[in-house]
């Protein structure tokens with residue numbers, strides 16, 4: 001019996017299918033395949049699924065928009081849990097509840113329509129609300145964690161809500177990554193503003209991002225070490241333009257790796273090379289921001 005058939009036998013109503021191509025569903029555009037994927041509709045369905053996977057010793061991974069992940073090559077004989085069915089978005093005054101699968105583009109459009117401000121710094125970041133909460137996504141001007149009141153999440157057999165403090169947000173990190181908790185819904189606290197002011201701020205962030213490298217990437221590969229810029233350290237080591245197979249260090253922004261038809265192996269080898277050279281020349285070990293899958 002295939003993994004997909006086992007899922008369907010146990011959860012006839014669950015949206016699930018065989019075969020998942022990581023290269024097609026990640027921004028970096030490489031990686032192998034998974035035996036099956038599933039897209040639960042809500043936290044309860046997800047908690048039951050995770051419970052089943054745990055009891056049956058079936059491995060799984062969580063995937064949002066695939067913007068910050070590097071999947072391995074080869075077959076992952078497990079389940080990719082997707083959040084595309086969790087699309088609720090409702091506002092009560094300045095409090096907005098956002099399903100884990102809502103994209104950044106849709107979120108910002110809906111907030112703008114309600115003249116709710118504070119999240120404009122997310123403009124242009126490829127993301128789902130769940131992935132962005134797990135990664136505490138943001139820019140110098142702000143991070144998603146700053147706006148979060150609470151997060152509804154799921155683990156095997158139960159759903160629960162964490163307050164902002166319990167989410168333990170820090171630089172590109174949260175309890176969701178550390179403990180592999182699945183985010184199902186994020187509650188944000190925003191403020192009212194004038195439509196022109198929101199549009200002006202979105203335009204500001206859009207312009208700022210115009211200079212970022214184009215092409216298949218994962219955004220910044222490494223977290224900035226305390227008080228330093230990872231990109232400047234990599235650039236200082238003369239690594240811009242370095243290539244391994246189809247993976248290249250961007251000439252525009254040294255903390256970006258661009259994939260031009262390469263494999264996960266190429267990208268991984270380039271990451272290891274950058275870490276080694278930067279450590280040898282500066283004594284600083286760069287920590288990966290990207291998340292390895294599965």
Ligand SMILES: Cc1cc2nc3c(=O)[nH]c(=O)nc-3n(C[C@H](O)[C@H](O)[C@H](O)COP(=O)(O)OP(=O)(O)OC[C@H]3O[C@@H](n4cnc5c(N)ncnc54)[C@H](O)[C@@H]3O)c2cc1C
Nearest residue numbers: 062064065066067068128130131132134137138183219291
């Ligand atoms: C061109 C480009 C520019 C970028 N610029 C920025 C930037 O300016 N600032 C920034 O912070 N990031 C940036 N990124 C990285 C990325 O956009 C963010 O980290 C984003 O939040 C990832 O969201 P996602 O839905 O794609 O998550 P994914 O990449 O799919 O997943 C990221 C991690 O979160 C986990 N995850 C996904 N969904 C959930 C969930 N529902 N519950 C629990 N865990 C989950 C995954 O297992 C994985 O560990 C950029 C990426 C690219 C490609």
